[in-house]
Structure formats: structure tokens, C-alpha cells
Amino acid sequence: MTTSILLCPVCKESLQANESNKSLSCENNHSFDRARQGYLNLLLAHKKKSKNPGDSQEMVIARQAFLNSDFYRPISDSLNQIVVEAALKLSKETLAQPLQVLDIGCGEGYYSQRMHNSLSDHQIEHKLHGLDISKDAVIAAAKRAKAESTLTSKPVQSEWLVASAIDIPLQAHSIDIATCLFTRLMPESYHKVIKQDGYFICVNTGEKHLIELREKLYDKITKVEFDPIKNMGEDFELIDQQQVSYQNTLSSQQQIQDLLLMTPHNWRTKAENKESLSSLEELTVTIDAQIHVFKAKEVIQAQAAIEEESAEEETVEEKPAVKTSSSNPWAKAEAAVEKPAVENTDIEDSVIEQLAEPAEKEEPQNSKPNPWGKS
Numbered sequence: 001m002t003t004s005i006l007l008c009p010v011c012k013e014s015l016q017a018n019e020s021n022k023s024l025s026c027e028n029n030h031s032f033d034r035a036r037q038g039y040l041n042l043l044l045a046h047k048k049k050s051k052n053p054g055d056s057q058e059m060v061i062a063r064q065a066f067l068n069s070d071f072y073r074p075i076s077d078s079l080n081q082i083v084v085e086a087a088l089k090l091s092k093e094t095l096a097q098p099l100q101v102l103d104i105g106c107g108e109g110y111y112s113q114r115m116h117n118s119l120s121d122h123q124i125e126h127k128l129h130g131l132d133i134s135k136d137a138v139i140a141a142a143k144r145a146k147a148e149s150t151l152t153s154k155p156v157q158s159e160w161l162v163a164s165a166i167d168i169p170l171q172a173h174s175i176d177i178a179t180c181l182f183t184r185l186m187p188e189s190y191h192k193v194i195k196q197d198g199y200f201i202c203v204n205t206g207e208k209h210l211i212e213l214r215e216k217l218y219d220k221i222t223k224v225e226f227d228p229i230k231n232m233g234e235d236f237e238l239i240d241q242q243q244v245s246y247q248n249t250l251s252s253q254q255q256i257q258d259l260l261l262m263t264p265h266n267w268r269t270k271a272e273n274k275e276s277l278s279s280l281e282e283l284t285v286t287i288d289a290q291i292h293v294f295k296a297k298e299v300i301q302a303q304a305a306i307e308e309e310s311a312e313e314e315t316v317e318e319k320p321a322v323k324t325s326s327s328n329p330w331a332k333a334e335a336a337v338e339k340p341a342v343e344n345t346d347i348e349d350s351v352i353e354q355l356a357e358p359a360e361k362e363e364p365q366n367s368k369p370n371p372w373g374k375s
């Protein structure tokens, strides 16, 4: 068995599995049992801001049904191609160690599992970790992995974790490739776990994404693209970007409702506005996804940038109202995203409250640059 890169969420010491791999513990005897479905819950109760943070079970079920129809498969295929290329480059550089891969905000595991299969198809030795704050999502992902292993008669080799992306319970600089799809970016947290020169690949929505659906829900559409480069800036260097753009037809009322349910438009839009969708049996929509490939800058370089930034800040007398801070992984995103319309997460209650206000038939301004927005 390879040494685990998991960290104890209590004391941050290394977590190692017992003989049967049914539980893991650290040298301070903090112990975590594997759930029956195979996942590990490393999210401590006092770190949660609500009972069930992240996507609800209803959203998870809708997302799974929708993604299983392969409507977004071209996104997954493009991502896999990029991940395999990155993995092949890294495999040449590393000394026969299996690559450590992490999918942050993995949801119910559609993209993670396909990525795992694609790496395996290319005989790339790796260990995949899927992490999400939603227990329901992680249960679904672990079940997906188990079902797939039964089908292929291979043991489950992936690790499914309930944990927050803000405090990833993995060893510092242990990850070769991290991905993050349609989930808010927290570069400083990612930088802690990605190896120097390791890859970070994110997928976000472009400005035309689901435009036809949004036109049905709102009178006025805000066409502003989320800019991951601004968000990732300091600690990561952009090395490539790709657009995945196509049209596809939602071919049943159920599929339309599943798509709606997995997006924030569902709780952002008034019931009467959603009426316009309820009689449709098909709807052709544009899929517009942006893939950005970054490399983690060397720690030393990133550290120098932080120091330079603080030196500059010290010389400024009046500080801006919203300031980015290297110790707060949310701060940069907050500054750049400007009250983002997040999906149902416990992280930003104020944002959720704001979005819970009755929506006008106008796409909210806060749906501006929003990586969560229109998946």
C-alpha cells in the first residue's frame, strides 16, 4: 500500500489506514472510519456553517441524472485530453511514483470518474482524490466508483473525501494535478497542496453558456465572463486555455428540470418565471465552457510576490475597502467576483441571503463573473 497523503483534520498529522483500510488514524490517535459506501468524512462538525453544507441531495440527484445523459461529455472529453497530456509530461519527470490527482468540488463524480478512467486507459499510474463539502455529493461519487469497479472487476482505487476546499486535508505540495469544475476558485488553498510545477486545471462557464435557458428566465441578460486568470494570478501561471462550445438539445421536460435544478437559476428565479419552462418538451441550448490550465509557481516565487505585495501595501496610506489578503483564500475571490451568485454552499451565508431575496425577471447583477453560475 502506498503511503497516504491524507492529513488528520484535527492535528494535521499524517493519516494512515489500518490493515483492513476500514479506518485511518494519526499518531495522536484521532481516528476516522470509512463509511459503508467507501468515502471518508474529514469535515469536522465545528468547521461547518450549516448542517449539510454544499449541494443538497436534490441538486445532487438532478446533477447526476443530467450528467449521466452525457450532455456535457465534450467538456469532460476535452478536460481528459488536457489532463492526460499533463500527466504524461509529469510521468516523464517523476521517478515512477503514481501521480496524485485531486478533483476539488467533485460533486457526484461524473467528471472525476471519467478522468480516472481516461488516465487508466492511458496506463498512467495515479491515485485520484475527489473532494467535496457536500456529503450527499460524495456519497453519490463513491457509489459511482463502486458500481464502476463492480463492472470492471477492479478494486476502487480512488479516494472520496467530504472536506472543504478552504482547508484541504492533504499534505503540502503532494498533488501533481488538481482540477476544479464549475466551483469557486480558492488559489491560496490550492497552492498549499499542489506541487511546484504541478498543474491546476479549471473549467468555468463562458458568457454564452445556457443563454437560451437564461433568456427564458430573465428579461435582461448580464453577459460578463468569469475571469479565472485574475483569480488565480499570483500563485499560478496560465499556460493554456481552451473553449468548448457547442449546441445540444434538451429532449424532455425532465431533462430541462434536472438542468434547472442543478443551477442557481432554480432558487434565483421566481416560480412564475420558471413557468415558461414547464410546458417545454425540448430546448436547444448553447454550451460554452472555458478551460484554463495553470502551473503552480514555485513557492519561493509566490512568497516573493506576497512579500512584494505587502511591501507595496505598507506604503499606501489609505487602504481600499476590499483588500486581498494572502492569509484569507476568500479575499481575492471576493474582490474579483463582487458578490458572486454561489450555489448552495455554507461558505457565504450573506451571499445566499442576498440571493434568496425575491428575484426580478432580470438576471441578477451578482451573476456577473460567476464560476458557479451556469453549470
Ligand SMILES: C[S@@+](CC[C@H](N)C(=O)[O-])C[C@H]1O[C@@H](n2cnc3c(N)ncnc32)[C@H](O)[C@@H]1O
Binding pocket: 053, 054, 055, 063, 104, 105, 106, 107, 108, 109, 110, 111, 131, 132, 133, 134, 137, 163, 164, 165, 166, 180, 181, 182, 183, 343, 344, 345, 346, 347, 372, 375
Ligand atoms: C456547481 S457544483 C460542481 C460539481 C462538479 N464539479 C461538476 O461540475 O459536476 C459545485 C460543487 O462544489 C461544492 N462545494 C461548495 N463549496 C465547497 C467547498 N468549500 N469545498 C468543497 N466543495 C464545495 C458543492 O457541494 C458542489 O458539489
